[in-house]
Amino acid sequence: MTTQTAEKWHGAGVALVCGALILLISLGVRHAFGLFLQPVSMDQGWGRETFAFAIALQNLVWGVSQPFTGMLSDRFGAKPIVATGAVLYGAGLWTMSVVGGEAVFILGAGVLIGLGLSGTTFPVIFAAISRLVAPERRSLAMGITMSVGSFGQFAMLPVSLGLIIAFEWQTALVVLSILALAIFPLAFGIRSVPAPVASADEDVPFGQALRDAFGQRDFWLLSLGFFACGFQVVFISVHLPAFLADEGVGNGIATIVLALIGLVNIAGTYYAGLWGGRHRKPMLLSWIYLGRAAAIAAFVLLPVTAASAYIFGAVMGLFWLSTVPLTNGTVAAVFGIKHMSMLAGIVFFAHQLGSFAGGWMGGWLYDRSGSYDIAWGIAIGLSILAAVLNWPITERTLAQRRAVS
Known part of the structure; x- marks a missing residue:
């Protein structure tokens, strides 16, 4: 093994560990926001829509900024982007803890954390890791990294609930802000190693890369399908605790359920990455969305109990x-990977439009109908639609597509 190859493998290992820990913190804290909905709203005398709008705005800001964050990461490397995101994330959590009215809360939860997440989550982390591993191992590397991020959800939910119970929600947010700042030193473990492009189709300016992507039907289908994912994930993570409380199931159980989702998803994301290197990824996406539709339908149509x-x-x-x-x-x-952060960021923007809709509409529909029934129905319908949209997508490269056109 040459010195250059050894350094690349070492860089890949360090980046994989640091990237996984970054996702563990950033996604773990993010998935705990639903636990703050009731205590913040009740303490401040707000309706659920205010908190829901702040989280919805967070996801919208995250989505809008992600392509630009990705573009900067593609050009300057992930390290400065992740470090800046860590500072913004910590500042946003601290601002949420300041009892300064709805506008201040929305600024922290919606704007600052949204910007922070765009620099500390998977579009940037996955692109950095993809440049350091062989193409046939990229899907597995992403699955491993994402599985550690899922463990963050499992770990951070009980920790956050314990902080809320022991110290009230304001102090809990301050502690989480300090934890978010721990991402800053981890950013320095993600080395920027230039990766050779596979073909001339990859080695193009970002403007041409945008035109190539926008001209592909599959790029739009993938993006539209990801909208459903965003709607479901944010709606469930934000509103499930309140939904279970309305059904007479205690808040502690909701925390266990959300943590259980994160725990089982460690295996889910790992095997998704593993099988994604062996089977057609869009086909696997269709089956995942159909599985979600079945799980949600069974949950809301059957009696809601702790066991269910x-x-x-x-x-x-x-x-x-x-x-x-x-x-x-x-x-x-x-x-290809030259502009992966930017292009994945654009697909992720569609995900965040769905996140905005799921977070805000959940509260909006509840405040007007007194029930989450309509929102659950929308989640099921979107899942079926996403399965249909992903099925015809192919993984042919741009060069292969042009050869047959």
């Missing part, structure tokens, strides 16, 4: 973030 909530958490965990390595892997397979 636990079963829902375990089943939903298989599909929770399993879409992420497969979606990003499809982008890399078709368009």
Whole structure:
């Protein structure tokens, strides 16, 4: 093994560990926001829509900024982008803890954290890791990294609930802000190693890369399918605790259910990445969305009990973030890795439009109808639509597509 090859493998290992820990913190804290909905709203005298709008805005800001964050990461490397994101993330959590009215809360939860997440989550992390591993191992590497991120959801939910119970929600947010700042030193473990492009189709300016992507039907189908993922993940993570409380199931059980989703998703994302290297990734995405539709329908149509909530958490965990390595892997397979952060960021923007809709509409529909029934129905319908949209997508490269056109 040459010195250059050894250094590349060492860089890949360090980047994989640091990237996985970054996702563990960033996604773990993010998935705990639903636990703050009731205590913040009740303490401040707000309706659920205010908190829901702040989280919805967070996802929208995250989505809008992600392509630009990705473009900067593609050009300057992931290290400065992740470090900046860590500072913004910590500042946003601290701002949420300041009892300064709705506008201040929305600024912290919606704007600052949204920007912070765009620099500390999978579009940037996956692209950096993809440049350091062989093409046939990219899907598995993403699956491993995402599985550690899923463990963050499992770990951070009980930790966050314990902080809320022991110290009230304001102090809990301050502690989480300090934890978010721990991402800063981890950013320095993600080395920027230039990766050779596979063909002339990859070695193009970002403007041409955009035109190539926008001209492909499959790019739009993948993006539209990812909308459904965003709607479901944010709606469930934000509103499930309140939904179970309305059904007479205690908040502690909701925390266990959300943690269970994260725990089971460790296996879900790992095997999604593993199988994504062996089978057609869009086909696997279709089956995941159909599985989600079945799990949600069974949960809301059957009587809601603690037992059914636990079963829902375990089943939903298989599909929770399993879409992420497969979606990003499809982008890399078709368009290459030179502009992967930017192009994956654009696909992710569609995901965040769905996240905005799921977070805000859940609260909006509840405040007007007194029920989450309509929102659950939308989640099921979108899942079926996403399965249909992903099925015809192929993983042919741009060169292969042009050869047959």
